[in-house]
Amino acid sequence: MTASQPPLDSGWWDRPELRAVLARRDVAGVFRWMQRHGWSQTQIGARTCQSQGEVSEILKGRQVKAYDVLERIADALEIPRGLMGLAYSATSQSDSDETHELTIEDRRNFAGAVASVAFGSVNDEAKKWLPQFSNGVAAVPSVITDSDVQQVVSMTVQLRKVDQRYGGGAAVDAARGFYGYARRMIHSTADAQTHRELKISLADFSSMLGWSFHDIGDQSSARRFLMNALVLAKGADEPSLASSTLYRLGRVSMQEAQPVEALKMLQLGQLAAQDAGDPAEVARLHANEALAYAMLGKHDHVKDCLARAVHEMGRADKSRVSPWTTLYFTPGDYTGHQALVYNSLASYAKDPRQSREYAERAVAFSQQALDESGEDRPRRSRTFDRIILSTNLLRTDEVDSGIAIAHSVVTETQNLRSGRGISRLAEIATAASGLSDNPDAKDLMHQLAFARNTALKALTA
Template identity: 35%
Template sequence: MQRIVRPQWWRDGVYRGVAVRVHLARHDIGAVFGFLKERGFSWSAIATATGLGASRVSEIASGRRIVTDYAVLERIAEGLNIPRHYMGLALDEQARHHRQDSPSDQARSLAPIDHRELLGVVASIAVGAIPADVQRWLPSSQEIVVPAIVGRDEVATVRAVTAFHRRLDAAAGGGRCLQSARGYVAWATQLLQMKCADAVAADLRAALAELHNLVGWVAHDLDDHDMARRHLTQSLVLARQTDSLPLLANTLYRLGRVSLHQEQPAEALQLFGLGQLAAQQAGCHASVAILHANTAWAYALLGADHQVVDSLTRARGELEQADLDTAPAWTHFALTEADVHGISAVVYSALARHPEHVRYVDRAAEHSHQAVRLRQPQDRRSYIFDTISVATASILAGDLATAGEYGMKAVGLMADGMRSARVNDRLNALWELAARQADREPALAALGSRIAELQAV
């Protein structure tokens, strides 16, 4: 007998004590398949409806495989008659358009950003004055059909989509989730035009600000810095409109990190300073700590050792006062000892690359080894950064064998599914340092070959 999916299941159903709507918003497709199994569907029946194949359905249901691809999520929604907006999916025609136009193609249609001019725009927003022509600094979005009335469920979907993509980005890099996340931004942006209660509208703007913040960070991870700045500036506008000071601090921190990555420490210091104003006004010790730590990084690139030590000391002091229960979710990564050691390793390595400050290499080595020891498996990209930090400090200290060992470990982790331009950039920086010593250590010579092979793929 052919099984029929009943529409009310997706609206009112419960699986393992959690509403099916919540599972759909989280893209927990394994739970969705388990829910159908309880209603008499076989894996083969689900496979027929979705076109996925019975073995793949079984793997998804058991948790051995997760679904992240936008096209596959669309196929599941269509095959199982799931209302697309329950999963934050655009309508068919727009979704096809989204898949066909790559993010880089869409970004090229916008005029390049003059980030020096943008700095003035950002400063205006940070202090409460949104410029009249701000639109030209923001990302473009396509028309998407959405529900006529927006409620708490749609806001919850935006937040769940953001959390899901943030986890995926940390585990596998921006290349695994940028296109998908931008599709949800287009959908969520259109929700702002729909009818909703004032309180829902405010929550929606805050949730969308976090989603734009995520997309900006993911774009940064892929070295698309214009796209990163556009989405982060949009996040800044929405955060200012909702008076979300912690999110303002977060976004200014991320804008500063983009500048750091592009070796513009003076610009980064200005952005971190603006972020400090918001973080201190919010009374958020964790945010203040993160901004102090990254300020130290900017000073390290400038070779200002006294300011580096002072900023890291201030960061540690603020972290000691931070409360995990009240700190914003985005700051939680910085409250771990692994990340404290990780950022300290990066800062001291950057400082030790100045010949007059090479004495700080011992601190860089100590912090990097501690970070590797403490880092959790789900923070895979950060773990790769930590291994690169060990290799970098080891080269600066003259321990070439250890440098080769950890450099090769970083390359191996990168090759195992990590899609991050930032990791590639740091590997290149490592090789730039290692190349001078490669003739003295076979492991370093092999490292150069492996990096070249990896980046040629």
């Protein structure tokens, strides 16, 4: 968020008068509330990827009925879709439930269920959060061997590469289909070691699948498959994988603007990582605690967590890192994460001078990450770096460079099947909204709005 743009506090929509407005899908009512709290039509348009004229028309009485536009506005304003009667439609839902936003009580119950599983107890509440499947068509072997386990491992590796290169939308359907088959092998006969290895491979696959759902914006399905992965990892007594899954649950919470909840998940992950004696996982958890603290505006905590992450990475043996803990060991990865942290600090800082200082650091880290990156670094990660670079160049008044990079990154994002990539385009638009006198910035905002709408349609097709 630029210094000139009023803040939207986490949970700002949780007011009785706004809930009634949202239930009616009264977008004009939402915009009028924002105006009363200091937002101009231009700033609202930048945040929701609309032109000032479109915002004006809505305020004058034009109704918003298009489902994808309502979804875009809800996501841009961080309004839970369920409050507007919108379900996540980026992919088909879990077989048992429609996707729904969590209430405060739901969140409390889910966090309690995660803690229960993390400490070794799969109670009835935890079982409520697991995905459900119908019976499949293909028969699984009645007796499984190491080759069956390796099939699951191989599919995990291949689909993880697809997810990283093209976005979660390119992998999620194939992954869920295969998992529906592979999970039934858990009931087949096997020796104890093979059965444990199968649980581990299924846990890793389910965690990868949950991350793909997270990437396309379906946090409900992400949560269920990650809970499933945590149950399997604990059942196999594999604390490193449990730790990795808790990291991903923390990122789901952050995507839903719940940094305090995220810290609870990450701290549970620390306990599992320490049990595993896995410095690489400990490092990743510290690095992501820094991101959650950045969302809370706690700079001293951010610095401490980043320093701890660097220390733990120095202790890790890269040759012995598990396949689910590869993050930050590819050149550019950790630098890119630091760029994301300082981008968040710049977004949430209330002091304009501090915001600019953080933005300058985000520019430096994102450019360094791109310079360090080779072809082995996921394409999606490099695209995210460029989004951060463009956003913060605009924040620091390096307008021409920021706009030039933004135009190129729009095309990159449209070629990804990533809901996170699409949503991050709104950050560029928000930064550009502070440059309302610049015609190139205005053109960029129109291009961003069009590109984001087109990409959302492609993702939900």
